[in-house]
Amino acid sequence: xxxxxxxxxxxxxxxxxxxxxxxxxxxxxxxxxxxxxxxxxxxxxxxxxxxxxxxxxxxxxxxxxxxxxxxxxxxxxxxxxxxxxxxxxxxxxxxxxxxxxxxxxxxxxxxxxxxxxxxxxxxxxxxxxxxxxxxxxxxxxxxxxxxxxxxxxxxxxxxxxxxxxxxxxxxxxxxxxxxxxxxxxxxxxxxxxxxxxxxxxx
Numbered sequence: 001x002x003x004x005x006x007x008x009x010x011x012x013x014x015x016x017x018x019x020x021x022x023x024x025x026x027x028x029x030x031x032x033x034x035x036x037x038x039x040x041x042x043x044x045x046x047x048x049x050x051x052x053x054x055x056x057x058x059x060x061x062x063x064x065x066x067x068x069x070x071x072x073x074x075x076x077x078x079x080x081x082x083x084x085x086x087x088x089x090x091x092x093x094x095x096x097x098x099x100x101x102x103x104x105x106x107x108x109x110x111x112x113x114x115x116x117x118x119x120x121x122x123x124x125x126x127x128x129x130x131x132x133x134x135x136x137x138x139x140x141x142x143x144x145x146x147x148x149x150x151x152x153x154x155x156x157x158x159x160x161x162x163x164x165x166x167x168x169x170x171x172x173x174x175x176x177x178x179x180x181x182x183x184x185x186x187x188x189x190x191x192x193x194x195x196x197x198x199x200x201x202x
Contacts, residue, residue, distance in 0.1 A: 013063065016070075026092035029080060032094075036095065036133070038132050040089075040160045041069075041108075042128045043126065065125075079092065113125065113126055129169070131172040155175060
């Protein structure tokens, strides 16, 4: 039973945590560390690669992305990585200080966009990464309440969106308030927030 429950909490393709269990673990990290970065990753060019080389190649991209996330976070005790769905991933990482954040994001982007081997060819995808830092909102970890994680996820999502509009890369704007309109509790323009006949950039 324990093995079945554990498997249900893991994404079967990537092996990463799914959204709900990752958020429970993330809340514990926020409660015990002063500086915690919430990172959202959206792959660039994933659909084109999937359409060109087939679903097996797309699956290989997801697995390679998960492996790169795990490798990049190996030296970060307490870090939580998750696949949110499709080609979107998240990580919650405790930091010794905020000054190490650019190095983390730079290294993570490099790992995610490195070529990997599949079917006798080297494949690559781009990545747009957005980040939000807990100590920008709450100077002390004990001040982190139940709404801290949703706010950080939303700010990281907006940062990721800005990175994607700029052509990819990573973005940490160090903001504490959302700048985009909200629809259905998410950034307006994301899938599921608009009527079927009206398509906006995601």
